Amino acid sequence: MNERRWPIELDELILRKLEGTITPAEYEQLVQWLDHEPEAACYYIDFTMLYVGLSQPGKISFSGEPEDVSLECYNSLFNLLAENEKGAPKIEKPDSTPIVSGSKDVRNRRLFGQVTPLNLWMAAGSIAALLMMIAYATFYPRVASSSVAVLTDSIQATWGESGALQAGQRLYDDGRRISLLSGCAKIVFDYGSEIIVEGPAEFAVLSEENMYLYCGRMLARIPPQAVGFVVDTPSAGVVDLGTEFGVQVESSGSSSVHLFNGKASLLAGEQGERKGSVLLTTGMARYVEYLTGQTREMRLGENQFVRRLDSSRKLIWRGEPLNLADVIGGGDGFETGRTNCGIDPTTGMLTEIRTVDRYADNEYVLVPHNPFVDGVFVPDGKIPQTISSRGHVFEACPPTQGNYYIEIANRPQFMVSDAELAASLSKEPSMLLHANLGITFDLDAVRSRLPNVNIKAFKAELDISALAPRTPNADVWILVDGKLQYSRRNIMNIGKRDTICVVLQPEDRFLTLVATDGGDSDNRLYEDGSRWKSIDSDWCVFWNPVLVLE
């Protein structure tokens, strides 16, 4: 029987129509479909007859061999998923051959799916075999595989012999081995579980609530309604209990499981031969040896797994903190920005850096080209200093000379006499905020780029650059929504890093960093009798200035 396979959406529309829950738009879509596809109309009638057949009370027996199943049983079944998994039948081991080839099915459910042209021809040579096939179809008709997930996004994904997958393509629960050679792909299962697979990896979709990872890395984010999602590997099973976890399977078949949030049950050993379970909670990681099923603790692979993927924003996030120095260089915070450049505090534009004494008023300048930076300014303390586009004011801003020396810079490189020192300093992520300068970051912009990610804190190490020629005298201020969170006044030491951690709340919107000149006059007298500007040597550096994300 050569039957056309319809997208599952057609079944959904028919079902909604028969249930009386179809919307006008969906109804229109169904009508269009049936109108243009006679075979779909035929299918529609078959579906309707089946629906009516099922709806006849007393005519159909729903319980064959299994016991009558009540909803209560179901709920307890889900609650005890982990326990049930222990006794689940063994599934096929992955072969030990290299990863690229194959389409070895995980489950042997598709009886006719195994009939190849060759064995069909051979069987046709025997009437007995033919009769057997007919009998087979009669008593064991194939229950068609079903689409249970959809590939929603990918970045630089190259697929193996299993065939290329495109965004929007539905994935079937046929246990087919899918090979992702490189890049990343996001798959959303019908109950809402979100999986990010990173190539090289091989996996199979088994149901709305179950997948198999042969090798490679994947991350699972399970929403509350999909609790119970199971990831099987050659050496373990992970039953989600409401969580975000990463799984890595080595070519040997050994697995590691890393729990980023929530809880999960780790079942050591392959399915059917479980050797015990371990409850994992946030921050825990376990390694499971393939041959022995032994587990051991390991360090959480914090930045090991791709945890967010968004091709429209070219975003691949592995859980690493967002680097604000990179943001200044026009990047997304993950080493995509330019170094040795900065934002001009008078125009808001990204520019080459210049080391020239300049004066400016205290105007708050918006930075529209950089979504993460709200604005920049040169504080002078003479009139209230605006520090955000929403009008927040830095009330404690001290009077300054209103001058500055260099742009707000990402990892600047200076041509100085000690070139080696300059080079070594430029290697470490840093933001130079020379006095008198201020910058405000928009935390909501970060949240919108990384949905469902919490910004936990701003962290950095504050210091005066070792390249400062003379003794500095600077103040550094950190504010959140105009409220002072940190200050360090009259910094005169070089090379003494101060660790900063400003805890941020979900409702916090603007993070402002300010450096001022320590109250020096513009005719500052040094011990050697020389006179310099108020901002001389006030090379305030935020080393590794990051937003800690969770």
Next chain:
Amino acid sequence: MGDISTKKDSFSVEFLRLFVVHQKPIYAYLLAMVHRPADAEDLMQDVVALMWEKFDEFQAGTNFGAWGITIARNKVLEYHRRKKSEYEFFSDHLVEYINHIASEKLEQMDDQVRALQQCLLKLQDHDRGLIQVRYEKGMTIKQIAEQMQRPVTGMYKVMARIHRSLVRCVRLTLNAWEMQG
């Protein structure tokens, strides 16, 4: 008088006997052709009333189901005319096509239900359980989703998938039976 009463009773019994056998295909036809399930139920009542009214015109030994569907077809046309301003309906061409295939398919409905009975047993326990709570316990898909704390859209997808499996299994089974003669 007694004779007339006995005749009337046997007339009623015969109608009921035939109707019970053929009601499913008639209802399936109506359900397929109208916009809402409630409309199908209303029309079913009209069709039954009309069939009863005209039962003396029905020739014993001919196809009661086909006769019922002819009556249902006229009721559907009437309904389409009446509701045309409210809903978009199938095109005339599609209605004609469905009428054509439906009469043949609906005659197979008993076989289909037999096949369905077999196919239900071939579902995985989890899937069969969901079908059971939907049809035997009479819960809506939304209620099942809520009970199982699953998203409604996801549950529709799952139920659509299970129905698809069953439709396919039934088709294959009927096909195999046909091959066996």
